[in-house]
Amino acid sequence: MYPITNPRDLLRLRRRRGFRVSRNVILLGLTSMFTDISSEMVAAILPLYLVYELGFSPLQFGVVDGLQQGSAALVRIGGGFIGDRTRRHKEVAFLGYGISAVSRFGLLVAQSVSALGAIVFVDRTGKGLRTAPRDALISLSSEREQLAASFGVHRALDTAGAMLGPLIGFSLLTIAPGEFDTIFVVSICAAIVGLGILGFFVENRAVRAPSDSPVSLAAAARLVSDRRFGLLVLVAGALGLVTISEGFLFIALQQKLDFEERLLPLLFVGMAFSYMLLAIPVGRLADRVGRGRVFVAGYVPLLLAYLLLLGPAGPLAEVPLYLLLLGLYYAATDGVLMALASATLPRAYRGSGLALLATSTSVGRIFASLLFGMIWTWASVETAIGFFSVGLLVAVLLAATALRLAPEARTVE
């Protein structure tokens, strides 16, 4: 299945072809793919299940939905730090993936709002726990020159899973209407395959702690006082703060072009598709021309999408253009930011650092969604997009200046 088992062969091949992804990265990508198939096939049908099978009201559904979104950020930093401290990123990630997989068994027996709330909470805890050690392992497993490409490979596989999951979920409902238990069982099976790949084949990377001192919480907190990394955290947070969530963007697009609401989920699939195709080439480009540059430039397609939304309504054929722009934006920012930070973070603190950075981005985005929603409700969608366009332009210019002041490090440790 994996023909290259001798590391020397791998090195030789890598030199010859220029770009060779670490086996660990592909394996982690496959783990994410199966896990996403598992979680997205349930997420896509969960509203149907709650309402048809359990007779939930919209209000109760809202409570579950809110819980689902809220609880991830908290455990993320903890997961990153524990991975660094124990130097067992794989085991911490395994625990996170495992917790999510086990939570899915609960769906087979849940009959109340509180039980479902608990399941969702446990699932999100697992997700929060695994993200940072997984990204740390990707970055520790990759050649410095190919960090962005490696993250690109992982994100492409991950997104493939997020696309396949809902398709499988709805196909199963078509074959056997109302048989939600079947979907939950298939979802559990997919999660177990993902866990198997991680458990049996992914390997930890040896990390020497600097000057033999154990990884400490104080030192992890001091990461942000490093000029380069601190700036990156600020830049990521600032850009997050002017990012309109794709949910809002798609609803705005739907209102502008006036197509059927039921096509909305298709836009998510389309965006995921273009992200999946672009993740690897854009990652490779970032490794070649500079990750900072590509990361900042990645917000230009997003800005273009905002401006297009403000323009006159065009034909429906405009839609693929938006999907391309948003896919390009994700490909140039998501994994590339992790690669950019990996190059400045000490190996011993990769998990904690990447967790801090991801949290900065997501906190920014939460506030952005709140703000966007408020402006939309009180003024208009055009005002909201206009406001965010100006904000994004300013943030991009600031980010470009900031990253110029603190260019990517040439050496670490």
Place this chain on the structure above:
Amino acid sequence: MSSRSRKIAFAGLVAAATAVAAGFIAWAAFGSEENKPPPVAPATVREALAQKPVVVYQNVKRDDHYAEIAIAPVDAPTSKTYTGLVCERVHFAFDRGVCLIPRQNVLGQAVNARIFGTDFRPMESVRLEGLQSRTRVSAGGRYGAATTFVTGHSYLDSGFSTHTALIDLRRGKVLTDLEKFEVTRDGKPFKAIDFNFWGVTFTRDERRFYATLSTGGKIYLVEGDVQARRAKVIAEGVECPALSPDETRVAYKSRVGDGWRLHVLDLATGRRTALTETRSVDDQVEWLDNDRILYGYISDIWVVPADGGGEPEIFVADALSPAVVRA
């Protein structure tokens, strides 16, 4: 563990997972094929319906008739006649019924509102967006109402949005969405972007209706005029109203703490009476007669006196979505 034994163990794991998944899919697909109810003769259904007053409900016992609609006399609600019609939510009056059934497809969620006659066989079907919630038919079978809801798509959509369609059951067409109604409150125009309507109940003359309006975190009872497309706010905190047969009272659920409690509102005096059902009921109730109320709770239909006395009792077990067809 050696590299070889890891691969063997993983292959075993994948094989086991695939076998379990394939087994479940095959069983579900094959099983649901077998569970299809046999066709029911129209004469059988008409005969059962003729024993008025009758109650129409959805059987939810996990047997061959799961989700199938049944008809039973009001005084013998368990001696049921199956109709062959499968719905998730049903209502019937005079000679027309509405059956809400999900349409499952890859492109999101939609509901078919199937309109059926006295043989309980669908004649027309209306497509609605979202997930089915409530449906009602007016006393003469002229109008139907169906509520579906669509949840949000973004991180912070913790709320929801509903659509409530008024359907012309004679022509099989959607007349309008309640959100297009002109609403007034205390005589002044009342309008907001977050208007959501649900739970329609019609008056016997088929001209007016009552429904829930939610906006700004508050719940209102509105009274609407079908033809004029106007509605006015007449009370607060009344959710999923059901008008009594004598049209003097509205039974509803109201939010108490983290659940609901069933109440009856006297429309003339504004007096509110709490019913003896103390569990949280999420249903649009149905009046059995002028003194008793039917509602679904988990998987049974219960009955409770409408005057705040007595105790709730099971009316029919393993059944939901009751509709009383009066003589």
